[in-house]
Amino acid sequence: MTILILGATGFIGQQVLLTLSQAGHPVTGLGRDTTQAGARFSAATWIARDLRTLQQAADWLPLLDGVTAVINCAGALQDGLRDDLVAVQRDAMLALQQAVATRAMPPLLIQISAPENLASAGTAFMATKLEADRALAASGIPHIILRPTVVVGRNAYGGTALLRAIASVPGVLPLVDAESPMNVVHVHDVAQAVVDAVEGRIAPGSDLVLAGEPTRSVEQMARFYRRWLGLADAPVMRLPSTLARPLSIAADLAGRLGWRSPLRSTSIRISGIGVALDEGRRTLTAPDPTLRLATEPAAVQDLWFARLYLxxxxxxxxxxxxxxxxxxxxxxxxxxxxxxxxxxxxxxxxxxxxxxxxxxxxxxxxxxxxxxxxxxxxxxxxxxxxxxxxxxxxxxxxxxxxxxxxxxxxxxxxxxxxxxxxxxxxx
Structure with missing residues (x-):
């Protein structure tokens, strides 16, 4: 019996696959392009499929044979040339839920979502996530919803890569919304929560926020990354929020051409309200993620990456x-x-x-x-x-x-x- 991981080629998905495998679980990774991930994790089974093609329950049934749990780590920030939020985050997930419900012994479905209070930003990202979450909660199939805050780790992608890039700017820290709250959780703690869910230490039906302690500001996290990269502290250049508008327009246009910039309007709108703890939701807290990052010291290639990113x-x-x-x-x-x-x-x-x-x-x-x-x-x-x-x-x-x-x-x-x-x- 195996565990099927959707979005297994991504930042969170790869760590979930690795942690489950190390815990002794047979794993199958599903992703749009599995070439590189398959080379990194050759012990896993890999399926190259695009979630945009899995829109009916019948599309999922062959993939569920012998599966005891499905972990959904897939997602997209914003519509673009390569991404369709409705197809990936809503329709494919609704079809998956229907397929799971037809099984005599339905597998546990673990949904990696996002904190529900981010819905106030009014983005299609959260709207499609929440539609799938609410359908799952009402489906009657065994499920667990995990809502990590900003996920960080030794590797970086998207928003965390941008933060490292900003932290590497010589002599200054150029920041918009520097005081916005930014709660972060380490990717290892997210993966461990998935293992706990699979092994029964988190009860089915749970809907949990995964967060680290304490919550910091964007400026504090940028300063941490600057120290982590081995750079001297620098004064903050507080940029007006109006500057983000033309940048997000350019980034959205690039998204239509297939480039997934962390400066797209969805990120800007979310960063404007900040990522704080959802007081109305049960929270599973993890240790301070910066302490774990401090045990994973940066090397010169991290500084290269940070500066080349911009x-x-x-x-x-x-x-x-x-x-x-x-x-x-x-x-x-x-x-x-x-x-x-x-x-x-x-x-x-x-x-x-x-x-x-x-x-x-x-x-x-x-x-x-x-x-x-x-x-x-x-x-x-x-x-x-x-x-x-x-x-x-x-x-x-x-x-x-x-x-x-x-x-x-x-x-x-x-x-x-x-x-x-x-x-x-x-x-």
């Missing part, structure tokens, strides 16, 4: 603009541009090559902005750049001596592309 979108945008502009400029006067090929190529051929390569540059510059296409676009940029260097050297080697350096400039472009490709992965 640079990564700028690197992608720079590459995009570089290639788009490189394609547009020759199109302003393609005839003159084609003359740079010299006598080695006929006028018609040179003109055709100019138009084709300009359009190719623009296409690659636009493609890198779409997250699912970004990796292939960058590989294309590298291949095309090498082709430009080789072709330019063969056709018109004097271009290497051109004062404007049209060929020389390709080399730093390739290096920037390689650096961006190296930090492209999100989890």
């Amino acid at each position: 640079l990564k979108p700028l690197m992608i945008l720079t590459l995009s603009l570089f290639w788009i502009v490189s394609g547009l400029v020759p199109l302003l006067d393609p005839v003159t541009t084609s003359l740079r090929f010299g006598a080695s190529m006929s006028e018609v051929t040179a003109f055709t090559v100019t138009i084709f390569t300009s359009l190719l540059d623009i296409a690659l510059g636009l493609a890198i902005l779409v997250q699912p296409w970004a990796k292939r676009a960058m590989l294309g940029m590298i291949a095309v750049s090498i082709a430009y260097l080789a072709g330019g050297t063969l056709i018109e080697p004097t271009l290497w001596l051109d004062p404007l350096g049209p060929l020389v400039k390709v080399l730093p472009s390739i290096l920037l592309t390689l650096a961006t490709l190296a930090v492209l992965e999100e989890r």
Whole structure:
């Protein structure tokens, strides 16, 4: 008999899978792309499925054979190119509940949700979470709902990664809503709560907030992370909340292109009210998560990650603009541009090559902005750049001596592309 973990490739899901496995439970992880997680946790069974395709009870039934418990660690912050909140957080979960109810011995369904008092931010994230939670509570099937506050750990993703990035800014801590409460819980304590639920130490039907003690402010957590990264303390630069608005608009647009920025409007709205304890809900408190983090000291790669986190979108945008502009400029006067090929190529051929390569540059510059296409676009940029260097050297080697350096400039472009490709992965 096995335990099925939904969203097992995510930050919480991977830790839940590892902790359950260490406790002796056979585990099966389900995720949209299980390639990397499967390599990390080869002892587990893996199923590559997208929750957006599991919208009917019949879709779930084959996945429940031999399953004693289902742990839902899946979720999405906001709708985007790769995410559909209604499909993932509501409809798929309602279908799962219906499928579980048909079993003669229904498995225990453990839902990793969020504190209910965050609903006051009025986000679709919480609305869809709560619809699934309330349906589960009324379903009559064995279940437990766990509501962790902000989850932190040795690794970082999303909002906690952004906080580390802010903490790494040289000489200053730029913060919006610095005094907002921020209760955090360590991912190990969340995973241990799941083990306790599976092994019967938490009663079925429980609906618990998982929180750490004490609650701190955003500023206090940023200062902690700054010390954790080995940096000297710095004064806080209190930024007006109005500054968050244009940032969230840009982040929401990036979300429509598949980029899951922690600056999207859902995060901004939640951070505006803060993540505090829900006084009206039973709470399972865990030890101070910063004490556990202090036993997991940062290394130089953590500082690299923190500082590259803010640079990564700028690197992608720079590459995009570089290639788009490189394609547009020759199109302003393609005839003159084609003359740079010299006598080695006929006028018609040179003109055709100019138009084709300009359009190719623009296409690659636009493609890198779409997250699912970004990796292939960058590989294309590298291949095309090498082709430009080789072709330019063969056709018109004097271009290497051109004062404007049209060929020389390709080399730093390739290096920037390689650096961006190296930090492209999100989890």
